Every structure is written in structure tokens, then in C-alpha cells.
Amino acid sequence: MALKDIPTVDELAETTGQSKEQLLKDREAAAKMSSDSEDE
């Protein structure tokens, strides 16, 4: 089994209507939150 079809920020911008700039901030925050939880 493999994790497939992970949406890119460009694809998310197209489907969600949110700006690419905001989605990049969201993506970075999601990565930060997951790395912070690993540190705890």
C-alpha cells in the first residue's frame, strides 16, 4: 500500500478558492505543529 494523491498547495488553491499565499502559511504551520508534538 502507498499513500497516493497527496494534494499540492497549487491543487488546494484551485479546489478551495483560498490563496496560495495563505495555504503556504497553513502548510508550514501544520508541519510546525507536527514537529512540535514530536519534541514533546
Add this chain to the structure above:
Amino acid sequence: MGNCGSTNTVDQLLGHTKGPAEPVTDRDLARARSSAYIVHGNFHELAQMCDNISTTGTVIVEQGADETDVENEVYRRVHNYVSSLYSYNEQIRSILNKRLNQHIRKGQFLPARDDKAAPDYARRGTFLWGLRNDFQHGDYWCLKVKYEGTQDGSDCYQLYFQKQDFEATPKGDLDSAGDYLAHAPDEDQRYPLPYIGDFHRNLFSEFENAFEEWCSKNRA
């Protein structure tokens, strides 16, 4: 709520334009943004299964797919979307409560049926909050996935909301299950996928931007 002379949805929700009383931290913003990213990702999964989620909301499936599998997958994706939206709203409410000198109740996100001044984000979101609450009972009886025919080698399905089977528990400023349905016409709620399509692309993204703008008034 609503009438505070501001175009910012968070100001409208709070009823004033004063912004955060305490500085908003990087951690607050990271929480809100990461939560929003999950909502966007779950919306993407819903949109990907439709020909056009904002208009017809027709679910397109490989010809011959098992109907039960299609039904379960549609419910799973709707469940994930409305659950993540609920979590996002609760994150925002928690940040507002930390950074304001006023208590923000659930009712500000779940306006009473006669509260026509509440922002559209809260009013239209009330139906989606109700779906999430109804799902907590462990079933999806208020939803129905129906096969609508085959076109161009694919099977087509539609998701319907069945008002008579809706049994959500009232929360916030709501008095009855029916209050979850009071802020949008029956015809809109009958088709949950286009409802979500319109909500997400217009109101959710706009609310996220409004929250960013609200936070920028007082940053740590």
C-alpha cells in the same frame, strides 16, 4: 452581533472592532492555520469526487463500483469535513477566549433562529455544525446517497439531506434540532455537497482571511 460597522467577519462575530486585547502569539496562529489546512484538505477530498461540487455536486464513480462502498466513502468524506470544521471553530473560539477580555460562547458560532444579524459564516455554518452533531449519534440516517444513472462510462450519485431523520442535539443558542436548519433554505440543505462547496469556497476562506487580519491588529 453583526452590526459593528466592520466588513471583517470576526469583528462582526464579536460585535466590536477593538481587535485582540492581548497580543496574539505565533503559537496561536500556528494552531489556527494548521487546523485550517486540515479543513482545506478534507474539502479537497470532497471536491475531487464530484464533477463540480459548487453546482451539481454529482459524485462521479468508476462504473460498476459497489453502491455500499460508494455510500460509505461519501459519508466518510462528509464526516471528515464537518468534523474538521467543528475543530477549527473550536480552535478559533479558544484563541479568542485567550486573547480577549470577554467570554466567547458557542452561541456566537451557533446563532439563534431569529438572529438574522449574525455573519453568514456562522449562520450557514450552523447547518454543518448540526450535521456533525447528528453524526455523533453514530449513524448517517439524515443523509442518503442515491444512484442517478451512468454517463460517459461513469456511475453518478447524488447526496441528499433528509430533514425528517435529522436528530441533532441543540447547542449554543439553539433551542431545538430544527434551529440548526433555520438559517438556510430547505432547498439549499437538500443538497449538502453544493452547500459545502459554496460555504467553503466563499465563507470559510473569507473567514480565515478575516481571522488573520483580526490577529494582525495586535501581534506578540
